[in-house]
Amino acid sequence: MFGRRASDMAPGTHYRSERISAVNGQYFFSTREGTLEGPYYTRVDTEREVALYIRRVKQSDTLLALRGR
Known part of the structure; x- marks a missing residue:
């Protein structure tokens, strides 16, 4: 997937992947x-x-966009 977030300095390619993982039942x-959130x-x-x-x-x-005006 080719995409760019407003905060990205340059366009880039982002690949979709499963973002949810299970480790030892959590x-x-x-x-x-690049952060790992949890456990749930x-x-x-x-x-x-x-x-x-x-x-x-x-x-x-x-909020950051409004603050930057």
């Missing part, structure tokens, strides 16, 4: 920023946290 998700007890909990994480990142980007 679930984690990885971010584009179920995949459903992890998926919910992924959605919340994305929402927080978008809100942060919006």
Whole structure:
């Protein structure tokens, strides 16, 4: 996939991959920023946290954009 986030300095190629992984019965998700978030007890909990994480990142980007005006 070819894409660029507003915060990226230059366009790049991003490959889709499974971001949720299970280790010893606990679930984690990885971010584009290279962090590993978790542990969570179920995949459903992890998926919910992924959605919340994305929402927080978008809100942060919006606030930074407003602050930069």
